[in-house]
Amino acid sequence: MEQFFATLGIWLGALFTFAIFSFLYKDNPFYKTAEQIFVGLSAGYWFVYTVFSILIPNLYDPLTQDFSANWIKIIPAILGIMMLMRLIPKTEWVSRFPISVVIGTTSGVFFLRYLKSDVLNQLTATMINPFIGENWVVIVGQILLIVGTITGVIYFYFSKKHTGALGVSAKIGIYFLMVSFGAAFGYTAMARISLLIGRLQFLLGDWLGIIQP
Amino acid sequence: MRKTKQIDRRWLFLLIFFGVALPLIFTIGLPLETTKNVHMVYDLIDGMPKGSRALLSFDYDPASMPELHPMAKAVVKHCFDKEINIIFTAMWPMGVQMADDIIEQLKDDYPDLKYGEDYVNLGFKAGGMITIQSMGKNFREVFPKDMNGSSIDELPIMEGINNFSNIGFVFSLSAGAPGIKEWVQIAHDAYGRPTSGGCTGVSAPAMLPYINEQKQLTGLLAGLKAAAEYETLIKTPGSATKGMDAQSIAHLIIIIFIAIGNINYWRDRKALKKGGK
């Protein structure tokens, strides 16, 4: 019996794979069905996941197992319930309290996290002696790195008109951005094709058995 | 913007489909050369003394399996070959199964390896960055038990691991956040452990700035190509090597189409200049 369901599983997988692929040709009932199953199934999945993997271990377990050490968790529970008061139009405004806690946390955490990782760390990472390198290619590269970073930052300068020296720098900056976009795009092509390879390995291997999985 | 007449993109879709499928069935075996970032990872693991402990975090789910699974397999295999003990963790819920799957695949090649001594799977912990931070302060509090529910005090591999200090290196296989970035920020930046990782091709450009003088990241395996290179380095060609043939063909198709697009554009422009007057 288990074998039957395992085979059925593979056939289901193949069926839905083709249903999604059919969208590439045009919108059709197969895709529509797969799409709606996907939306419904995944919404259900995340609902169950949230209960089992977030609410139970982070709220229910700590509160029931050791209340005195975890009583503070009652606060987010109350905030969560306040969030649900949106459902009644009269008490809708109550949900602003939990939202303001969330947004306050986000702002506080993001303020420092980005100051550290995106500003300070990138600052020190660019602070190099460009003339030290194993060969001239690296030295040229390091000079490009510094020039590109500085001009790129200048491109994001908003409060001055981009004319004169600033305009030229900003223009060079946008060139660097374009090179980086192109490269990232080209680089990613590989990653995306890998995904298709993964799918075809499933179809050709697990389903049809033409290739070794 | 004047639009040049283009070929219906569905022809391109069809070509890509067969361009990938056929090389998977009929292997070509195009040659491959290794790059610096992959070598750095290889050297890191290769230079680890026998018996040292590595923390491998599986921070991806089945969606990124095609890219990350082959490199995970290659790296784990390399560690086992070098007799490095592995502590498997996961910052993504599905990562646990991913790690399990790799262990399952390699089990037969290494019959002598013992669970709890040579490797252990500690399972998933939610919380990302915060969890990693707590691991640095008190590892045992974050992971009091392994995946099967046995206390880590009973596992010889976990002896003396109270934070990151007895861990040789950290390696994150990451498909997004939490992933390499978080590990770098905590395990390397805060606790100074060598940190390396493998990521999907798309997140690679954002990770590259971390490979710098401070060695925030020690090398990086990016995408299937890196996995294929790693397979070459450890001399065990696997599914990544095969996939690279398909990659090369598909890339070629894209490049040819870019060329066609440009030729069409220039021809149209010329015609326009001539006829427009």
Added chain:
Amino acid sequence: MKKTLIFLFIFISCFLFSQEISFNIKDKPNDDGAALILSWDTSQIEASKIIIERKAPDSDLIIITSSQEVVGTFEDGTDIDPGIEYNYRLSALDENGKVLHIVRTTASSSSQWFNKKKISLLILALLISVSIVYYIFSAKSGKDLYIRKIGGLESMDESVGRATEMGRPILFIPGTLDLDDMQTIAGLTLLRRLAQKAAEYDAKLIVPVCRSMVLSTAKEVVKEAYMKAGRPDAFDPDSVFYLTDDQFGYVAGVDGIIVREKPAANFFLGAFYAESLILAETGFSSGAIQTAGTAMPSQLPFFVVACDYTLIGEELFAASAYLSKDPHQLGSLKGQDFGKAIFIVVLTIGIILEISGVHFLKDFLALH
């Protein structure tokens, strides 16, 4: 009697050999007092393994760690409370597991009120905050502030106009992350502007979201915009709806909406992952004008390639200032620009110092 003798033996041997083994314990600096740093040096004797044990008042001796390193350090961060005196015992063993020497020492940890390592971070945080606040206030007091053109935003009027003309809806996606990401909030700020325009022109707006909290907030935002435009009756609460939390499930749903509703304009403003290109390509094939904006460096290339207009990185955050010309927001933007100026100046000084072999600035900034 026997016990006393053994104790005496250990005591004497400790006394005799304690000079040969060094075992020091320090409080870990800049923390909350939850860790001690242990260091040992047993290079004088031929120990093959050391074991360190700890005893807290009113509890038993427990093994903290063991090591084969001759000289080593260990951070003890398990169940340490500040202000309590702990007794530590280091035993050096030979290869047969016989105890060679034992050293004892006591230590207590303390917690600090300021993390000195983070001083460079603090300085930078203060500098940027003060400049932003300063410019906000100077803008408020009537100082005229300039803002350069942001290309992607010209499309907003054009899109709404087109949608009205064609009688097709406008699609807005506030990214696929939750409210705990700033990009989502920036996207919602722009949604307010767009909704107001849509209300004025009587264009239909569709906002599918993939997070419940974003759903609540987006609904509020759209509702308020319709009220502000003087058309509260035109607000359809079901135009903002939830699909699923799943990244690709959401994309499948949105793709369906794009091919069936054929929106005249698509806006993708917020945090995106791999779904960016699926959305943008499907949107292109349905013939919509597309405007995207994100600060995700990995997804920008796809939006730049596949969309008509793209807000790159910071432009997403600057967009609401540009559209509203609100002095507060313009002031804040000016403050951020000041941050960039500081960045370039410090970077230049740092590079010059590095070239001349002085590393102090880099070391200072890297410490945090």
Added chain:
Amino acid sequence: MKRKIPLLITFTVGIILIISEFIPHKPFGQLSGELEIWFLIISGFAILLGQLSLFKVNILKIQYKQRDWQFYVITLISFVVMVTLGFLWGTGKSAGMLGHGEIITSTLGHKPFDYLFHNVYQHLQATMFSLLAFFIASAAYRAFIGRTVESNLLLTSAVLVMLGNTTFGSLLTGWLPESLNFLHLPKVSEFIMTFPTTAGQRAIMIGAGLGIIGSSLRIILGIERSYLGGE
């Protein structure tokens, strides 16, 4: 009251979190971690709002017999099936209301919830993701046309990196002598990725970082308050 107090909360929470970064002393050091768990819990409750919205929107579509209304019945059924199976027998190691359902698990090979997850959901997810392989090709074909300096740069770096990433790249320039090794395509691709690309990414990161810092500060100070909605 309905607006002032939330603004005050945002301000207090934000400021305390920023200050706590610099104070290792208890309880400040642990605050951000605790608050992030709070976020998870609050969003855990909030997910119910989403589910109800999904239900409502779909039921309305079915009720008014909108075009393709039959498909929305499928949405609701798959949602209900998934949730019911999840709560009845649980998932993975967590038990549901009826325990682990050993009999049904041994028949299917998985718990019913996990069976659907592995055999339907995961395949849908992976296939949707793999559509990118096609779209990246079509986007490249359509957009990589050298109209301006910018688009030429975009196009050139993309093509060079793509070539360098494949075996053809190494075959194409493999014959170059040692002295011209830097023109070898994989090397060129690596060079572009390591230097100009890093520079571009860094500039974006710094700009976006400052943008986020500015927005955070505006929110904490109560200047940016659109997230609160109605006046």
